[in-house]
Amino acid sequence: MTEATAYEPPRVWTWERENGGRFASINRPVSGATHEKELPRGKHPLQLYSLATPNGVKVTVMLEELLAAGYGGAEYDAYVVNIREGDQFGSGFVSINPNSKIPALVDYSMPQPTRVFESGAILLYLAEKFGAFLPEDPSERAECLSWLFWQMGSAPYLGGGFGHFYAYAPYKMEYPIDRFTMEVKRQLDVLDKRLSENPYVAGDAYTVADMAIWPWYGVLTTGKLYEAAEFLAAEEYRNVVRWYEEIAARDAVIRGRKVNRINGPLEDQLHERHDASDFELRTQDRLEAAE
Numbered sequence: 001m002t003e004a005t006a007y008e009p010p011r012v013w014t015w016e017r018e019n020g021g022r023f024a025s026i027n028r029p030v031s032g033a034t035h036e037k038e039l040p041r042g043k044h045p046l047q048l049y050s051l052a053t054p055n056g057v058k059v060t061v062m063l064e065e066l067l068a069a070g071y072g073g074a075e076y077d078a079y080v081v082n083i084r085e086g087d088q089f090g091s092g093f094v095s096i097n098p099n100s101k102i103p104a105l106v107d108y109s110m111p112q113p114t115r116v117f118e119s120g121a122i123l124l125y126l127a128e129k130f131g132a133f134l135p136e137d138p139s140e141r142a143e144c145l146s147w148l149f150w151q152m153g154s155a156p157y158l159g160g161g162f163g164h165f166y167a168y169a170p171y172k173m174e175y176p177i178d179r180f181t182m183e184v185k186r187q188l189d190v191l192d193k194r195l196s197e198n199p200y201v202a203g204d205a206y207t208v209a210d211m212a213i214w215p216w217y218g219v220l221t222t223g224k225l226y227e228a229a230e231f232l233a234a235e236e237y238r239n240v241v242r243w244y245e246e247i248a249a250r251d252a253v254i255r256g257r258k259v260n261r262i263n264g265p266l267e268d269q270l271h272e273r274h275d276a277s278d279f280e281l282r283t284q285d286r287l288e289a290a291e
């Protein structure tokens, strides 16, 4: 192991505004709004404020799956929250998520508008609201919720740990990359073993647990997340790859991945989603051609 530059922590930490990391310009050690900005509101009961990151995609896939399954009440308006530009610190967004992270949802079909933040809470809220993608049998439900919460507890090691130090930190450091690579490979192995015995994470049925885990650990195996597939020898997790490919081919997943996407091919970017026809008419390639 190479010797790192010695860092002696001061007695009390102080905030240096520019530490060089990818998100250094927006990250702060305090919470709350930095500016006044109302949230837009569309015509549907469900209003989503998000971005097509792995955490955002979980929710747009769930909403598209609900609509594909015939739950018309899941119609939604989706707006971009550009976290690189600090939109998550606008007063309207902070009022629906005091933690200033996407995704956040407001359900106006309730007696009082109901805010939901944390992607796992949103998936569970929608699954319970519509009675879908969450098993009813108590034992099967427990298995599904165990994997849903496994994702919520595990992904910060993948994103905030591995992804940050492998892809975003201003320079490569062996110790944290080594430590988090070990943990992420262990998590992939947990998942691979589970998927060697079951078609889906919670068992025989496709559930919110798959929707939560897939955008992180599934997409990781393709190299599209942190460009790390080769480094992690991701192709060795054959059951995860099989499960990734099967879910990637679902129509609702293809649609859900496009919503609130502001990077990549223009035909895959649907910045705002207000209607099913938007996938045909309002992706960025169409909008820019019409200008």
Ligand SMILES: N[C@@H](CCC(=O)N[C@@H](CS)C(=O)NCC(=O)O)C(=O)O
Pocket: 026, 027, 053, 054, 055, 056, 083, 088, 100, 101, 102, 103, 117, 118, 119, 120
């Ligand atoms: N545990 C949260 C994590 C949400 C999260 O980390 N969102 C990121 C994007 S994937 C974000 O909004 N980051 C903006 C920031 O940290 O300022 C969830 O699952 O909803």
